[in-house]
Amino acid sequence: MGLLTNEHFDSIGTAEPSIEVQISRREIQKYAAATEQQQAKYIQGDEAPPMFIFNLFSPISSLADMRADGLARGKATGPKLPLKRIMAGGTQINQHLPIRPGDRLTGTRKITDMYEKQGSTGPLIFTVRSLAIANAHGELVMEEIQTSIAR
């Protein structure tokens, strides 16, 4: 234990640069096909399923910036973690407005917590990030709290 340093804890609360995304019907349709959605509004791309936002507001990295594991180098906010194997931990989503084609959304992400636990195969580092998504009118569309686990 004790893998996290003051540098890590100091990164809590620091917002990443906001990312703007224009929602496209075709991207919704692709997502709906891949996730076997059953409702016509998702299949036809009239509205995005809530989990469509997963990874939507992450920077697009060049091939040169990809690590050997396929994840982007330096993609996340804050100092590097001493553990490199990353797993999804869970997500909480609050949806205030539907997401539809043509929407111009701005996502702002920040680290809200970091902590360690001892897992069955060794130490684990949990990083909790919040994402606030607003539309072009400044209205809050969705909030996401996501936990990733490094092992």
Next chain:
Amino acid sequence: MSTDLEKELEQELEQELDLTQLTLGNELPLRQHTATNVSLFMYNAAVWNAHRIHYDETYTTEVEGHPAIVIDGPLQGDWLSQVALNWLGARGSVLNFSYTNRKASYLGEVLTSGGVISAIDLHKRSVELTLFIKNEAGEVVTPGTATVSFF
């Protein structure tokens, strides 16, 4: 174009929902999910995720130490959200949902999503759902919750 599910939902809409007909513990429909190399490729392309544990079996087993290709946690989160979305249909909206990836699932496993009604607020016309994804051993690999609001 309407799916069979959409037609069913339209028929349900013709009858105004009487929330008093709902009972705590009522089960939502079960659905089976069988990921394939193709479906995982489509999902990870749609969410722009190049993590090799979702498509490179040699890397996944020999470098990251998993027994097989890993089914994305957020994909299971989407399947979980569909339990609530499909049950609710056009009768209301999902206000929030959350899930935790408790245990990894691997290519070849047949997963089952479902849920039960865990709370009913007649005044607010809202219902809380306890959701799950189970593996073939009956273990809950992804537990979750959702709050839905009826129109």
